[in-house]
Amino acid sequence: GQQLNQSPQSMFIQEGEDVSMNCTSSSIFNTWLWYKQDPGEGPVLLIALYKAGELTSNGRLTAQFGITRKDSFLNISASIPSDVGIYFCAGQSRGNNRLAFGKGNQVVVIP
Amino acid sequence: EAQVTQNPRYLITVTGKKLTVTCSQNMNHEYMSWYRQDPGLGLRQIYYSMNVEVTDKGDVPEGYKVSRKEKRNFPLILESPSPNQTSLYFCASRSDPFAGGAYEQYFGPGTRLTVT
Secondary structure (H helix, E strand, C coil), X not given: CCEEEEECCEEEEECCCCEEEEEECCCCEEEEEEEEECCCCCCEEEEEECCXXXXXXXXXXXXXXXXXXXXXXXXECXXXXXXXXXXXXXXXXXXXXXXXXXXXXXXXXXX | CCCEEEECCEEEECCCCCEEEEEEECCCCCEEEEEEEECCCEEEEEEEEEECCXXXXXXXXXXXXXXXXXXXXXXXXXXXXXXXXXXXXXXXXXXXHHHCCCCCCEECCCEEEEEC
């Protein structure tokens, strides 16, 4: 299956800072999903995006569906220690019933 | 509470000893999947099912079987486990997008399998 590109792979940030990550695809997507995974646990859905240009927030998290429909962005504002984890993007292209996943961004928050 | 449950959460077994990992969801979702997660490789889909009695191979189906006799359950079967199947396994479910459902997919808590 198709793999999405997530960058950077890992980030070390100071508590209180904002952090941004993005996810790109070689094809046009109709849906973007962002997940967070804590060590040893299953991914938890954070935000779902369905329209190009859509900007959606969930607390301190904000995600955007890129205008080109080939990318998506996630921003965490005012990071706190519990933001530590791996953040995955997932997407679905037209006519495809399966989701593609990125390999994840490891976020480490330094107190 | 809407959720996907998996059992067991941890399993250590020996090569060749058949095992089953159960998965159940209470959201009446049509679509269910199994994934394995390995360092550096991300999530890879093993099998998926679009509805009862409808299953299909994902990206890495070799060595695995599944069945979908009821809508809520989707067990993963390893007939003869081998060490290269040591991994973290996730079950997931979502509604059928082609029937007007959303693409939002929900994951179970994971099963850590070690095959020696």
